[in-house]
Amino acid sequence: MLRLISGRIVTSLISLVGASLIAFVLLRLTPGDPARLFLGQFAGEDAVQALRAELGLNGSILSQYWIYMGRFLSGDWGFSYSTGQSVAGLLLARFPATVELGLFAFFFAFVAAVSCALVSVYRRGPVSDGGVRALSFFAQGVPPFWFGLMMLLVFFEGFGWLPGPEGRLGLRIIPPPTVTGLLTVDSLLAGDWTAFKDAIRHLILPAVTLGLMPFGFLYRLLRANLEGITREPFITVARGRGLTRWAAYVRHALPNAFLPTLTAAGLLFGQLLAGSVLVERVFVWPGAGALVTDGVLKQDFSVVQAFILLSAFIYVLTSLVVDILAAMLDPRVAQSQGGGR
Amino acid sequence: MTGRDIPLLVVDRLEKSFAARSSNPFKPSREILRAVDGISFTVLRGETFGLVGESGCGKSTAARAILRLVEPTGGRVTLDGIDVASLAAEPMRKLRRRMQMVFQDSTGTLDPRMSVRELVEEPLIVHGIGDAATRRAKVDAMLELVGIRAEFANRRPHQFSGGQRQRIGIARALVLEPELVVLDEPISALDVSVQAQILNLLKDLQEKLGVSYVFIVHDLTVAEFFCDRLAVLYLGQVMESGSAKELFADPQHPYTLSLLSAVPRVGAKTGRRTVLEGEVSPLGSGASKGCVFRARCPVGKDRAICAEERPALRPHGTADHTVACHFPGELSLAPA
Amino acid sequence: MSSTTNQPPLLEVRGLTTEFATRAGAVAAVRDVSLTVRRSEKVAIVGESGCGKSTLALSILGLIDKPGRIASGQVLLEGRDLVGLSESAMKTIRGKTVSLIFQDPMGALDPIKTVGAQIIDTLRRHQPGLSHKAARARAVELLREVEVPAAERRLDDYPHHYSGGMRQRVMIAIALANAPDLIIADEPTTALDVTTQAQVLALLERVVADHGVAVLLITHNLGVVAEFCDVVQVMYAGRIVERGPTEAILARPTHPYTQALLESIPDPARIGTRLRAIPGMPPDLSAMPSGCAFEPRCFFGHGREICRTRQPAPVEIETTSGPSQVECHFATERAARASEVAAS
Structure with missing residues (x-):
């Protein structure tokens, strides 16, 4: 098992380097001179050249990459010329909001997918089958921003049950002191029950909106696996040992059906954490998505660059965790990958 | 050259070993798995030679190595005097026309989108035999021979039962008029009554076409009934070989004997069973000396010579009956 | 073999018909089958694939799921009709009074739970008072009884660490766990090599005799029937076409x-x-x-x-x-x- 994990960490590092290199080179190849953009079109050529030298833009792409990575690792993520702030400060202020939303969206997608898959396979009737299938097609097909607006119309405008598009907390709620940046966690740590409830209420609509597509995807994947697994002899044998059909499904079919979806779930999770620009816009969510679209439009390279690196890191980390998880949950993986016993 | 007493196929000390999968990608394993470990036999024209044994005995690997579907790692295979292993790609392709294979599960070898006629014609096209009209005639004749009615020739494989699909697989192999057909467990996926149909068909085809069979089989009852001569394999080595009649009437090797006594039979409820202990499991690479069967052998388990010296195949009685055992005949079928 | 008491037989199936709904309408896989299994009796149901023998076995245990259903008939276990009982009523019978052994192409044990966990679960499900520790000790005993070497250590192994023959021994251990009256064994040795098949059959024969359990053996192998069973029922196209003492029927x-x-x-x-x-x-x-x-x-x-x-x-x-x-x-x-x- 240890050997498996150390091997995975090495390959993770290699893919991180690869991803950062590709992102770096691609961004440098896009037209536009960062020094010129930074100084504006009226600055003299001398000033631009001086800045280019200072930023290291005259060296080869590889040497630029080397310098950039060195600074990035020491915490200097560069300077955002469009906002005039340090990139690290900007991103770290907004990333927790994106992460919190992503976590809740994933939680919703996962729980909903598991329950829908279990119930529809258990019932095996054309009605529950058709109903849940229609729901999953809808989930995968509907545009998230439109769905988000509809949710707001119904639950905020219509019933008034949930808060409107006003970000992470109501205006009159005092945010808890920042520890993790995740408001739900921080409010619990501070013992602030009101803030916690308000944070949750603000999370529901955006999380459901963001989690809708992953839910549809996971549901279909899980359902197909579950269908196959419930026909396996060990399910019949489990019932022959004295489990009810439901117990055999939950205890034996579900874990086995879940294993092959683990990788896909991990990728979805990574995607959710990287944020969704449109959903953040609809709910005025102060996440990193909006920041990055602005960065792209204004050719604010350092913001985009740092964001790509951060996302790559999250992706690689989740797939690392997923692989280790799979190895722990599935005894057959551990053996075939050289974990031995 | 084609006299009946000149062997069609000569297999001489055939070997196929695989490097056992290593647990560490940076340190390749030196563990070698000898799937086929020096098997020799000959097959005459028009006869059926059986390779018999339990799973893991190397019978299927041996069959594939003979046809060079896997590359042998040692020994020689000659078909009608031609050294199969040394052939270049093109002459090998030509030789394949003369040696064909029928698999246990034909379903996997039949393209579901092709009609039966196309499936049986395909090998003829691949080998560039005849024009469209002669090919059609050949295919029709072959289908009739294996008992697929002409009106079904345009159907797809999934419209047939398992037994009929096996007939199609046999037609595909035999349409090239090969001299040797390797049958890899051709009936073990079928029901008893259908098994009998296929066995009868194979016997008829052999009589009509004079083809030789190498018959891979785990079912001893079938082997006894169907094979002229056979070899009993254990962990890649021949334990005993000879004519089916003699081998089953007077088995000498303890393994052959245990196998025979393990088969449940109708109308032979006796107490003569020798239940073997343990399971087929390869010995570690360090244990290459001695007899491969000794760990489970009721005769030689505790004997020094069985642990020290690998027994050679020695003739017993007639020249054709050979046994690889230090103590042949010590275990017998008679009740103790 | 002949029962002289007025007690009802252990298992009595009366006029059982099991249907499957298809697009072309209901298709009966088991048609009006009746059979009896007495205590400690070994009964074979023999037939080719598709004759309905496995469906019959599953029908007896109430394991037929949609689109299948028992259309008519009774399954009397010691006089009590099992047809139509709910899952929660059946769960106290399955694995306790009647247990099941399945053909094993790797699939009969949950691949991601240890062998021990599956035995212990079977024990504690029907003996709620049993502590985990006691159940574990009993599981080791059961593995020893079915001659799994190094039982204590192998309890924590996963099914894929076991060979085919060893897995079938585990299945027998699970079937025996709660001292059942009847074991339904569906092709228990079919996927095994002959020497392993002989071992498993010999084991089954011994434990069945030791515990006085009745066996309903589903098989296509007449040789196995000849060696193992007292009574044989030959099934063809959903019906039992011939039944009687094994020796007489196979000889004539x-x-x-x-x-x-x-x-x-x-x-x-x-x-x-x-x-x-x-x-x-x-x-x-x-x-x-x-x-x-x-x-x-x-x-x-x-x-x-x-x-x-x-x-x-x-x-x-x-x-x-x-x-x-x-x-x-x-x-x-x-x-x-x-x-x-x-x-x-």
């Missing part, structure tokens, strides 16, 4: 199907002759012949008017080792002729 079959099945097994005594194959295939269950289901393939009755038009009723035949029942219009005639041949 009365139903043409049983005879043909026996003759299609290669017999060394007839080397060089052709095997007696049964022509054609079993009937399509959605388009059954109106008379005897075997008529189109029958060497005896093919083309006869009565066989084509009328479903034969069971006929009692007296054999040397007890009565047998045969569903054939010519049963009496064939039995008489067979005993003449045997006598001469």
Whole structure:
């Protein structure tokens, strides 16, 4: 098992380097001179050249990459010329909001997918089958921003049950002191029950909106696996040992059906954490998505660059965790990958 | 050259070993798995030679190595005097026309989108035999021979039962008029009554076409009934070989004997069973000396010579009956 | 073997019909089957694939799921009808009074739970008072009983660490866990090599005798039936066409199907002759012949008017080792002729 994990960490590092290199080179190849953009079109050529030298833009792409990575690792993520702030400060202020939303969206997608898959396979009737299938097609097909607006119309405008598009907390709620940046966690740590409830209420609509597509995807994947697994002899044998059909499904079919979806779930999770620009816009969510679209439009390279690196890191980390998880949950993986016993 | 007493196929000390999968990608394993470990036999024209044994005995690997579907790692295979292993790609392709294979599960070898006629014609096209009209005639004749009615020739494989699909697989192999057909467990996926149909068909085809069979089989009852001569394999080595009649009437090797006594039979409820202990499991690479069967052998388990010296195949009685055992005949079928 | 008490038999199936809903309408895989298993009796149900033998086994345990259903009949376990019982009622019976052994192409044990966990779960499900520690000790005992070497250590192994033969031993241990009265064994040795099959059969024979458990063995292998069972029931196209004492039926079959099945097994005594194959295939269950289901393939009755038009009723035949029942219009005639041949 240890050997498996150390091997995975090495390959993770290699893919991180690869991803950062590709992102770096691609961004440098896009037209536009960062020094010129930074100084504006009226600055003299001398000033631009001086800045280019200072930023290291005259060296080869590889040497630029080397310098950039060195600074990035020491915490200097560069300077955002469009906002005039340090990139690290900007991103770290907004990333927790994106992460919190992503976590809740994933939680919703996962729980909903598991329950829908279990119930529809258990019932095996054309009605529950058709109903849940229609729901999953809808989930995968509907545009998230439109769905988000509809949710707001119904639950905020219509019933008034949930808060409107006003970000992470109501205006009159005092945010808890920042520890993790995740408001739900921080409010619990501070013992602030009101803030916690308000944070949750603000999370529901955006999380459901963001989690809708992953839910549809996971549901279909899980359902197909579950269908196959419930026909396996060990399910019949489990019932022959004295489990009810439901117990055999939950205890034996579900874990086995879940294993092959683990990788896909991990990728979805990574995607959710990287944020969704449109959903953040609809709910005025102060996440990193909006920041990055602005960065792209204004050719604010350092913001985009740092964001790509951060996302790559999250992706690689989740797939690392997923692989280790799979190895722990599935005894057959551990053996075939050289974990031995 | 084609006299009946000149062997069609000569297999001489055939070997196929695989490097056992290593647990560490940076340190390749030196563990070698000898799937086929020096098997020799000959097959005459028009006869059926059986390779018999339990799973893991190397019978299927041996069959594939003979046809060079896997590359042998040692020994020689000659078909009608031609050294199969040394052939270049093109002459090998030509030789394949003369040696064909029928698999246990034909379903996997039949393209579901092709009609039966196309499936049986395909090998003829691949080998560039005849024009469209002669090919059609050949295919029709072959289908009739294996008992697929002409009106079904345009159907797809999934419209047939398992037994009929096996007939199609046999037609595909035999349409090239090969001299040797390797049958890899051709009936073990079928029901008893259908098994009998296929066995009868194979016997008829052999009589009509004079083809030789190498018959891979785990079912001893079938082997006894169907094979002229056979070899009993254990962990890649021949334990005993000879004519089916003699081998089953007077088995000498303890393994052959245990196998025979393990088969449940109708109308032979006796107490003569020798239940073997343990399971087929390869010995570690360090244990290459001695007899491969000794760990489970009721005769030689505790004997020094069985642990020290690998027994050679020695003739017993007639020249054709050979046994690889230090103590042949010590275990017998008679009740103790 | 004969029961003289007035107690009901351990298992009595009466007129059981199991149907599957298909697009073409309901198709009966088991048609009006009745059978009896007495205490400590070993009964075989033998037939080819698709004859309904596995469906019958699952029907007895109430394990038929949609689109299948038991259309009619009773499954009486010690006199109590199991048909229509809820899952929560059945769960106290399955694995306790009646347990199940399944054919094992790797699939009969949950691959991601240890062997021990699955045995312990079976024990504690039916013995709620049993502590985990006591259950574990009992599981080790069970593994020892089925001759799994190093039982204590192997308890924490996963199924894929076990060989096919060893996994089937584990299945037997699970089946024995709660001291059942009846074990239903569906092709328990089919996927195994002959020497392993012999080991597993010998083991099953021993534990069944030790515990006095009755066995309903589902198989296609007549050799296994001959060695293992007291009573045999031959199944064809969803019906039991012949039943009786194993020895008598295998030595002198009365139903043409049983005879043909026996003759299609290669017999060394007839080397060089052709095997007696049964022509054609079993009937399509959605388009059954109106008379005897075997008529189109029958060497005896093919083309006869009565066989084509009328479903034969069971006929009692007296054999040397007890009565047998045969569903054939010519049963009496064939039995008489067979005993003449045997006598001469």
